[in-house]
């Protein structure tokens with residue numbers, strides 16, 4: 001391999017990637033959250049704790065929308081959008097342009113009810129127009 005940084009990246013991904021899919025219950029679950037102008041549509045209202053979860057966030061509206069929640073904050077997460085992958089555990093908010101889709105992969109570890117909302121302000125406050133919801137982790 002000519003480029004040492006590629007080797008470094010490969011080694012890093014080889015070490016990090018398995019820890020993202022490792023979980024007590026390997027059976028994955030999916031949830032889809034669609035943002036429109038101006039409401040959220042969710043494919044389900046509850047998730048099982050400790051199961052690998054893929055959250056698909058889709059913006060079918062004409063405005064940029066946000067998904068802010070403690071559901072994935074502090075939990076090791078992987079985000080994929082347009083061929084870019086981001087890994088981290090301080091993700092508190094996802095912001096998506098119209099027509100875009102992203103996938104967030106994580107394992108919900110804490111049971112409870114997690115609120116989510118869009119706090120965008122263009123053309124006016126989305127939260128005041130009703131862009132909020134909740135997901136129960138049980």
Ligand SMILES: [Cu+2]
Nearest residue numbers: 065118120126
């Ligand atoms: Cu919004």
